[in-house]
Amino acid sequence: MAAEYAVRCVLYLAQQGSDVLVNRQEIASQARIPDSFLTKIAQDLARAGIITIKQGAKGGYALHRPPRQVNMLEVVEAIIGEISLNECVTKPAACPASPNCAANLVWQEARRRVRETLLAADFEALAKAGACVSPFPSPLSPPEARP
Amino acid sequence: MAAEYAVRCVLYLAQQGSDVLVNRQEIASQARIPDSFLTKIAQDLARAGIITIKQGAKGGYALHRPPRQVNMLEVVEAIIGEISLNECVTKPAACPASPNCAANLVWQEARRRVRETLLAADFEALAKAGACVSPFPSPLSPPEARP
């Protein structure tokens, strides 16, 4: 959940435009995130340099950069750490044979592709594509004709 | 862990060749899987038609098909169910906006690519390439010569 909450939070901020300060309760209710939990998520996002937190009266959160320069990979990894898929990738020590293990290479490739996919998804595109438009042309949905 | 154990188990069987019956303790020690846990994993693999279980004296496990026809995706999914990466993919209900949510499409694409990668990894190739299963005989119970 936490990573999804983070994506929704950043998406909501991106929709307001960068540098627009939004108070936490508004984000929580609009993006359907438990308010107290959002506190924690925001802290991670701030630590990763994705959002800016302004404390005190009239405080709130804002994107720290233009939405174009924020992607899903960093948002997700700000929350859960580096995506790894499985232990044989993260803790090679757990598997004595892993340096020359073909299965390990498959996991690494799978991981690489997931990260690549999330990296390609920037929040400007996500915010714009509210309407069913996939950022990926090929197998999921046919490319759209431009007006 | 369970999915990794399953991969190691199938890999070990693939290395012995298909149709070769191996007793559970040997697999457990060679593939470094807690013996009692392997019981559970084997049941899932059998249910998925990946291995054959022979009960009774001189019983054990064997691959149910040639290694070429078994891939990492089905082995992993036999254990953990369909790979989903996150809830917004599995339970669209959890997110009222998901049908037209661009982030959701990104998750789906990422998932598609992981599954595609694991699908392409068949156990004949893995076994040939040399993998996860320790090349060293187990100190606990060395494998017996099979007639």
Place this chain on the structure above:
DNA sequence: GATAAATAGGACTAAAATAATCCTATTTAT
């Protein structure tokens, strides 16, 4: 058929990860 060697499968426990909450402290606008 009796027996010993295997695995099946359900019940159970332990540990870890995740989600979420609460409370006190601190920051800031007015």
Place this chain on the structure above:
DNA sequence: ATAAATAGGATTATTTTAGTCCTATTTATC
């Protein structure tokens, strides 16, 4: 000075995962 915000640590609850244990059943062999 005060009220409106968020920070951040401590804590709890829930769920998932890992692993164990025990009794039942299956099968080869004598």
